[in-house]
Amino acid sequence: MTIYIPQYYDWWFDSAIEFLGHLLETVADVRVEWDDGIRFEELNDKKIKALVEEIERLIPYKLKYQKTNNDGQREIKNRAYLPTMHKGKYVNFLGKSNKEKYDILKFLLTFSKKTGTDVCDICSRNYEDDSGISQVSQIIYPISPGSLSSQCGIRKIQANYNCCPQCAVLGCLEWLDDIPFLSNHRNLTHYYLFPRIEQLEQLHRVKHLIRSNLNLKSYSNVFSLTDEYPLDEYSLLLLLFENMIRNIRQVRRLEDILSKDWIVLKIKGTEATYQTSYTYLNEITIPNIESLEHIFSKIKEPYSGFVDKTFSAEIKDGVSKEIKKALTEENKYFMSQGLLLDDFHTFSKAFQIRQNCGIAIPKDSKEIFDRLIDLWRCEQ
Ligand SMILES: [Zn+2]
Numbered sequence: 001m002t003i004y005i006p007q008y009y010d011w012w013f014d015s016a017i018e019f020l021g022h023l024l025e026t027v028a029d030v031r032v033e034w035d036d037g038i039r040f041e042e043l044n045d046k047k048i049k050a051l052v053e054e055i056e057r058l059i060p061y062k063l064k065y066q067k068t069n070n071d072g073q074r075e076i077k078n079r080a081y082l083p084t085m086h087k088g089k090y091v092n093f094l095g096k097s098n099k100e101k102y103d104i105l106k107f108l109l110t111f112s113k114k115t116g117t118d119v120c121d122i123c124s125r126n127y128e129d130d131s132g133i134s135q136v137s138q139i140i141y142p143i144s145p146g147s148l149s150s151q152c153g154i155r156k157i158q159a160n161y162n163c164c165p166q167c168a169v170l171g172c173l174e175w176l177d178d179i180p181f182l183s184n185h186r187n188l189t190h191y192y193l194f195p196r197i198e199q200l201e202q203l204h205r206v207k208h209l210i211r212s213n214l215n216l217k218s219y220s221n222v223f224s225l226t227d228e229y230p231l232d233e234y235s236l237l238l239l240l241f242e243n244m245i246r247n248i249r250q251v252r253r254l255e256d257i258l259s260k261d262w263i264v265l266k267i268k269g270t271e272a273t274y275q276t277s278y279t280y281l282n283e284i285t286i287p288n289i290e291s292l293e294h295i296f297s298k299i300k301e302p303y304s305g306f307v308d309k310t311f312s313a314e315i316k317d318g319v320s321k322e323i324k325k326a327l328t329e330e331n332k333y334f335m336s337q338g339l340l341l342d343d344f345h346t347f348s349k350a351f352q353i354r355q356n357c358g359i360a361i362p363k364d365s366k367e368i369f370d371r372l373i374d375l376w377r378c379e380q
Contacts, residue, residue: 001041001042001110001111002039002040002041002042003039003040003041003042003109003110003111004037004038004039005017005020005037005038005166006036006037007036007037007200008122008123009198011194011196011263012141012142012171012174012194013122013141013167013170013171013174014198014200014203015174015177015179015194015203015207016170016171016173016174016177017037017038017170017200018200018203018204018207019173019174019176019177019178019207020038020170020173021034021038021040021200021204022204022207022208022211023051023054023173024038024040024043024051027050027051027054028043028047028048028050028051029047030043030047034200034201034204035200035201036200037200038200042109042110042111043105043106043109043110045106048102048105048106048109048110049102051105051109052098052101052102052105055101055173055176056098056101058176059090059094059176061216062079062175062176062216063078063079063082063084063085063090063094063175063176064076064077064078064079065077065079065217065218065219066218067218080269081183081190081267081269082175082190082267083137083138083139083142083267083279084139084172084175091137091139092133092135092137092139092140092168092172093133093168093169093172093173094139094172094175096131096133100131103131104131104133104165104169105169107131107165108165108166108169114128115127115128116128116129118134118162118164120162120163120164120167121136121161121162121163122136122140122141122161122163122164122167123163123164123166123167125164125166126164127164127165127166129162129165130165131165133165133168133169133172134162134163134164134165134168135161135162136161136162136163136167136168138279139171139172139175140163140167140168140171140172141171142265142267142279143265143279143281178207178210178211178214178221179192179193179194180192180193180210180214180221180222180236180237180240181193181220181221181222181236182219182220182222182229182230182231182232182233182236183218183219183220184231184232185219186231186325186326186329187268188268188269189266189267189268190266190267190268190269191232191233191236191264191265191266192264192265192266192267193233193236193237193240193262193263193264193265194262194263194264194265195207195210195259195261195262196259196261196262196263196283197259197261206257206258206259209244209248209257210240210244212247213240213243213244213247217229220236222236222239222240222243223239223243224239224303224304224308225301225304225305226304226308228308230303230308230332230336231329231332231333232329232332232333232336233264233266233282233284234284234333234336234337234340235303235307235308235332235333235336237262237284237336237340238302238303238307238336238339238340239303239304239308241258241292241296242296242300242301242302242303242304244257244258245257245296245300246300246301253293254289254292254293254296255289255293258286258289258292260285260286260289261283261284261285261286262283262284262285262286263281263282263283263284264281264282264283264284265279265280265281266279266280266281266282267279268280284340284341286340286341286342287341287342288342291342291376292339292340292342294375294376294379295339295372295375295376298371298375299368299371299372299375301368302339302368302372303336305365305368306361306365306368306369306372307332307335307336307339308332309361309362309364309365310328310331310332310335310350310359310360310361310362310365311324311328311359311360312324312325312327312328312331312357312358312359312360313357313358313359313360314356314357315353315356315357315358316356318356319355319356319357323355323357324357327354327355327357330350331350331359332350334346334347334348334349334350335347335350338350339376344376344377
């Protein structure tokens with residue numbers, strides 16, 4: 001029997017379906033057909049077991065990290081800013097035992113005619129809640145579906161939404177996916193980037209390329225040539241592009257490998273609260289991919305070679321280290337945003353003198369900077 005999971009046309013759940021398809025292909029060795037959903041032959045026990053094992057492996061791998069504490073000791077910490085835990089324990093599907101996970105997946109990934117009288121608030125299918133994973137919270141969908149009044153600002157889901165096991169499992173699994181992210185501890189914000197592509201097969205292709213360029217470490221999985229990680233969403237995206245392009249031998253058209261539309265999930269929160277305080281959603285749309293293509297055709301490392309190397313230098317004495325650090329970070333944000341959005345006005349903000357500081361460019365980056373301006377502003 002063929003199992004069919006139709007796509008949701010939603011950035012979170014479609015990404016989750018893609019991730020499930022990726023796990024099926026790579027872990028369970030299942031042939032997946034990609035169209036307006038994923039289709040595959042129902043799984044045998046051995047394949048479901050392999051899938052559960054991989055999920056068990058990914059939970060600590062993705063949701064914990066190593067940190068060196070003040071005494072120089074290595075500590076294992078939870079990514080407590082993610083809504084995957086409550087009072088130190090994983091919740092919903094992720095919190096279930098091996099056996100329960102197996103039973104839930106067996107129900108989803110083999111042919112079953114069983115339905116129920118409850119209606120899923122997410123996908124509208126009928127279901128019966130046998131496994132106790134139906135209560136919708138941020139672990140299933142990081143933001144509420146949103147009425148007009150909550151189109152911007154803080155969105156918190158109310159606990160009275162309920163969903164079917166498929167929605168619950170997909171939503172929980174997505175936290176284990178390979179999503180480009182960074183944690184900025186200065187403003188206590190964690191940024192997660194999702195390509196927004198409606199066509200599942202294309203999404204699968206782009207995410208495959210992204211995956212091969214990620215390198216998971218404590219505070220990010222995207223790194224520059226000097227092993228630094230970015231601190232804002234635009235720098236994260238620019239550096240991700242840079243890494244993707246560097247690793248592809250021949251690039252004909254960037255639009256074939258890069259997505260123009262991105263969703264940024266921002267989670268603001270402290271580690272101690274064990275819950276997500278605020279969750280925001282932003283979109284990034286790249287208006288002019290040809291402009292980026294033109295820059296990348298001549299400059300391989302606009303981020304590592306130039307943006308990341310700039311720093312703030314005081315033009316009068318007495319500027320604190322903190323201010324210099326904040327301005328350095330802000331300058332990178334302006335430059336990366338300006339380049340991606342083809343917006344010179346934003347880019348040039350980095351060059352304005354603020355709080356008695358100006359931007360400083362090291363000698364070896366100056367050449368890249370000159371070339372960049374020439375390519376971007378003069379040649380087009
Ligand atoms: Zn559902």
